[in-house]
Amino acid sequence: MDKAIFVLNGPNLNLLGTREPEIYGTDTLADIETACQAVAERLGVPLIFRQTNHEGELVDWLQEARTAAAGVLLNAGALTHTSVALYDAIKAMAIPVLEIHLSNPLRREAFRHQSYIGMAAHGTIAGFGLRSYVLGMEALAPLIQVRS
Ligand code: DQA
Secondary structure, eight states: OSSSSEEEOTTTTTTTSSSSSSOOOOHHHHHHHHHHHHHHHHOOOEEEEEEEEEEHHHHHHHHHHHHHEEEEEOOGGGGGGTOHHHHHHHHHHSSSSEEESOOGGGGGGGGGGOHHHHHHHHHEEESSSSSHHHHHHHHHHHHHHHOO
């Protein structure tokens, strides 16, 4: 398969490792990329792994993914709970988009209980730290018809 899996990360996820480790653990974003890369190689699919602190850049990347990606894992960080623009971008996509979170937002503050991403995504994996991404990669495989 020549189309890639896009793993897109939103605000503050560049700080993983030192950011609230009691909630997010001590794995860094580089550790998560390494874990995703290992699954991508096993699946035989290219991986594009990115992070941005800017909502519009995430919108641009989701639009890029419409033609360049086979499927998307999206951890939109706090934009999960606020961004109608990301909701609309996902609704405009025909490929599967999975919502990913390290923590389980439903166990946390009430403002994290609403997810614009979850309302548009194929499904959600949350609460497993770095493993949420690995599980997401594995969940995406049958949806994009690569070997799994
Ligand atoms: C998060 C959960 C969000 O509520 C939070 O704003 C984040 C990280 C997670 O991966 O657990 O930045 O998306």
